[in-house]
Amino acid sequence: MKIVIVGGGAGGLELATKIGRKLGKSQQAEVVLIDRNQTHLWKPLLHKVATGALDAEVEGVSYRAHGHNNGYTFKLGELTGVDPERKCIQLKPAVNAEGEEFLPAREEAYDYLVLAIGSVANDFGIPGVSDHCVLLDRLAHANRLQQRLLEKFIGLNRELSKGAAERMLRVAIIGGGATGVELSAELYKAREELVKYGMKHVTPEHMQVTLIEAGPRLVPQLDNNISQRAEQELTRLGVTVKTNTQVKRADKGGFVTSDDGFIESDIMVWAAGVKAPDFLPQMGHFEFNRANQILVKPTLQTSRFDDVFAMGDCAGLQIEASDGQLRWVPARAQSAHQMADTVGHNLLRLIKSQPLVEFTYKDMGSLVSLGEYNAFGRLMGGLARGGLSVRGRIARWLYISLYRMHQSAIYGWPRTVLITINDRFNHWLRPRLKLR
Ligand SMILES: Cc1cc2nc3c(=O)[nH]c(=O)nc-3n(C[C@H](O)[C@H](O)[C@H](O)COP(=O)(O)OP(=O)(O)OC[C@H]3O[C@@H](n4cnc5c(N)ncnc54)[C@H](O)[C@@H]3O)c2cc1C
Structure with a gap:
């Protein structure tokens, strides 16, 4: 067979x-x-x-x-x-x-x-998305976004070293779901680290991230209070969060909103849903x-x-x-x-010619991680029968354990434990940013 x-x-x-x-x-x-x-x-x-x-x-x-x-x-x-x-x-x-x-x-x-x-990413038929936006469907897209970030920072560093007028590197992310929220937070961590990579003229403040969501709140699959906390935390980091903002077109250099506003952007990321x-x-x-x-x-x-x-x-x-x-x-x-x-x-x-079993979906809850800054979520099932809100270190640990569970399914637990220990060493020994 x-x-x-x-x-x-x-x-x-x-x-x-x-x-x-x-x-x-x-x-x-x-x-x-x-x-x-x-x-x-x-x-x-x-x-x-x-x-x-x-x-x-x-x-x-x-x-x-x-x-x-x-x-x-x-x-x-x-x-x-x-x-x-x-x-x-x-x-x-x-x-x-x-x-x-x-x-x-x-x-x-x-x-x-x-x-x-x-x-794959769902552009909902919005014109210009495939021409102007970076998606996050596959590794090639992630590498492309990393390259663009690095190139834009290198370019800006050179401009500023030649005495050009101050300007910001603007990143606009469409989609306030978990992917958009997590990417925004990671970008803020990256901007702190990038400036340590020999770019003497740029500072973290040279990058501005705008997160745009069509609905009234971020991470709508999570509780209202978790959405609010995620928004507060991102705003505290410096992300501009725009909810209730519908994009009707992606153009070179930015997004046109349904009220004909224009969100200028050097890097445009589309993370607004999948199909x-x-x-x-x-x-x-x-x-x-x-x-x-x-x-x-x-x-x-x-x-x-x-x-x-x-x-x-x-x-x-x-x-x-x-x-x-x-x-x-x-x-x-x-x-x-x-x-x-x-x-x-x-x-x-x-x-074995036995009758087949039926799939039952067990919602174990949702977690959203703001990189090294924070994490929030809601656990379901098991001891958290009615739902249990988690945040901070516990939420971060649970978020990471999702990946460990995947690793254990493909490597077994003994190897996963060794990989986890190895990752700890790498965290201390290797540079924070792995740029190519
Ligand atoms: C940035 C990001 C963050 C996310 N965070 C979370 C999270 O925190 N929690 C969560 O639960 N989910 C999260 N998700 C969603 C989660 O990744 C997906 O739901 C999950 O990976 C789906 O698994 P899958 O096996 O169906 O498909 P995938 O994991 O996408 O695997 C599909 C595989 O098929 C291969 N493939 C595709 N097309 C073809 C083809 N034509 N021929 C041959 N091979 C093909 C691909 O190369 C890939 O290996 C996230 C997704 C993204 C993009």
């Missing part, structure tokens, strides 16, 4: 590890993981890579080596189509940086297929929701094909919330993690 998983992200890599160890190593099934990249980086770390707080080269997991140790085979490839009738997927040719094709267009056959290709990739609905075959997510049954099998599963950000499943309303499972790392568990169980059950 051959199980093909496409997408080695927060959910896909955990699943490949789990069933690779259980089925691949014992040769009960051939487990193949396909990703368009050679290495895995946990997506919630992207804003830290973008600001140089984290070195993606150190943190990245090589799929090939990891697969060798965990009973699955890694294949490089970018999915372009699925043919459920012929039970195969199509991958586009792989091209190197010089434009040379080193792998042709290929097909990969499967007995069971798991689609776990995540999400599953556009090519999915274009491919046909499956049923989709408005966010392009593939509709799945509670077993996480796609609504039309029992031998194709979808999970994580690209899967659409409605669940009954505590208020009785039907809501989509949120596109979050904890959903991908929980779905990987269910799909893993179900693949094992299929092999």
